[in-house]
Amino acid sequence: MPLLTQLQTAGLRATPKRIAIGGLLFDGVDRHVTADDVADMARKAGIKVSLATVYNTLNQFVAAGILKRIILDTDRTYFDTNVSDHHHLFYETSGDLLDVPGDSLRIEGLPAAPEGARVRAVEVVIRMSGTPVSIGSTAG
Amino acid sequence: MPLLTQLQTAGLRATPKRIAIGGLLFDGVDRHVTADDVADMARKAGIKVSLATVYNTLNQFVAAGILKRIILDTDRTYFDTNVSDHHHLFYETSGDLLDVPGDSLRIEGLPAAPEGARVRAVEVVIRMSGTPVSIGSTAG
DNA sequence: AATTATTTTAGAACAATTCTACACTGGGCT
DNA sequence: AGCCCAGTGTAGAATTGTTCTAAAATAATT
Numbered sequence: 001m002p003l004l005t006q007l008q009t010a011g012l013r014a015t016p017k018r019i020a021i022g023g024l025l026f027d028g029v030d031r032h033v034t035a036d037d038v039a040d041m042a043r044k045a046g047i048k049v050s051l052a053t054v055y056n057t058l059n060q061f062v063a064a065g066i067l068k069r070i071i072l073d074t075d076r077t078y079f080d081t082n083v084s085d086h087h088h089l090f091y092e093t094s095g096d097l098l099d100v101p102g103d104s105l106r107i108e109g110l111p112a113a114p115e116g117a118r119v120r121a122v123e124v125v126i127r128m129s130g131t132p133v134s135i136g137s138t139a140g
Numbered sequence: 141m142p143l144l145t146q147l148q149t150a151g152l153r154a155t156p157k158r159i160a161i162g163g164l165l166f167d168g169v170d171r172h173v174t175a176d177d178v179a180d181m182a183r184k185a186g187i188k189v190s191l192a193t194v195y196n197t198l199n200q201f202v203a204a205g206i207l208k209r210i211i212l213d214t215d216r217t218y219f220d221t222n223v224s225d226h227h228h229l230f231y232e233t234s235g236d237l238l239d240v241p242g243d244s245l246r247i248e249g250l251p252a253a254p255e256g257a258r259v260r261a262v263e264v265v266i267r268m269s270g271t272p273v274s275i276g277s278t279a280g
Numbered sequence: 281a282a283t284t285a286t287t288t289t290a291g292a293a294c295a296a297t298t299c300t301a302c303a304c305t306g307g308g309c310t
Numbered sequence: 311a312g313c314c315c316a317g318t319g320t321a322g323a324a325t326t327g328t329t330c331t332a333a334a335a336t337a338a339t340t
Contacts, residue, residue: 013286013287013337013338015286015287015288015336015337016336017287017288018287034327035327035328036327049288049289050288050289050290051289051290051328052288052289052290052291052328052329052330053287053288053289055327055328055329056287056288056329059329071211071212071213071214072211073211073214074211074213074214074216074217074296074297075297075326075327076214076326076327077214077327077328089251091257092260100251104249104251105247105248105249105250106247106248106249107245107246107247107248107264108245108246108247108248109244109245109246110245110266111229111240111244111266113268113270114272116270116271117231117268117269117270117271117272118268118269118270119266119267119268120232120267120268120269121265121266121267122264122265122266122267123264123265123267124247124262124263124264125261125262125263125265126250126251126259126261126262126263127259127260127261127262127263128253128257128258128259128260129257129258129260130253130256130257130258131256131257132254132257153306153307153317153318155305155306155317155318155319156305157318157319158318174296175296175297176296189319189320190319190320190321191297191320191321192297192298192299192319192320192321192322193318193319193320195296195297195298196298196318196319199298214327214328215295215296215328216295216296217296217297
């Protein structure tokens with residue numbers, strides 16, 4: 001699903017800034033970025049974009065469902081280009097963040113949603129100390 | 141384990157402010173509070189304490205292991221008087237937060253910690269939309 | 281081209297938290 | 311008792327990530 005289609009589906013015009021920022025983020029690699037990271041990436045790529053636009057764009061991408069907001073830290077907001085259901089391994093000392101595929105964890109005993117409520121997401125954060133190692137295949 | 145003992149064990153003097161704030165928090169009920177909540181509780185209880193002291197004290201309590209910081213939201217930090225391993229049911233619309241006992245969920249498939257790293261915590265947040273079931277409706 | 285809606289922007293505003301730098305306390309000492 | 315002085319408490323300033331504002335730029339529509 002190309003970016004242009006995603007934007008249109010979400011009712012967002014395919015503007016140069018959105019295409020540029022989208023191009024930085026959606027290149028097939030799963031990324032975890034902050035707004036500042038994106039501003040830096042843009043600057044290095046020679047894309048002139050204000051920080052306000054970076055925030056606007058990231059928020060629009062989240063609303064459009066092509067980017068996911070992850071909350072790990074009160075200091076900064078991370079955005080994840082992997083929008084599938086999955087979990088995170090967070091190295092608190094280094095700040096490194098690794099995806100854990102959603103189907104690699106099974107969670108048993110989840111309470112049933114009461115009437116009038118709905119489970120929007122079940123998010124698991126595995127908080128680690130020490131240094132990350134490149135993990136091999138997790139979910140076989 | 142009385143508060144006074146906890147404080148001493150942590151190398152914190154049992155000062156009036158700490159005893160007062162601790163008294164508000166540790167009354168046998170599990171509480172989820174923000175720094176602002178604590179400041180309000182103190183004001184209502186006639187305890188004169190600055191917001192800076194509230195923050196200092198909460199952070200000291202966390203360092204002492206008698207309070208737990210929970211991250212659910214980038215806007216505010218919640219503190220949990222339940223320091224045992226457990227999880228959370230978070231109603232995003234209302235902000236209501238319920239504890240889910242640690243032993244009520246079983247999580248299978250957790251990756252093994254690589255050498256040099258250690259799992260510090262596994263935190264599950266069940267994000268809900270809609271309204272929470274009135275468990276012990278705390279209207280008031 | 282004129283008109284209108286949307287997007288982009290710089291900088292101000294905001295809110296939660298931390299920092300700073302000084303005032304205060306209270307327990308240990310003589 | 312009174313004097314220390316490290317630890318504590320405080321007001322207000324500073325910091326920081328994010329959002330808001332209001333105006334300029336751009337794109338779509340007529």
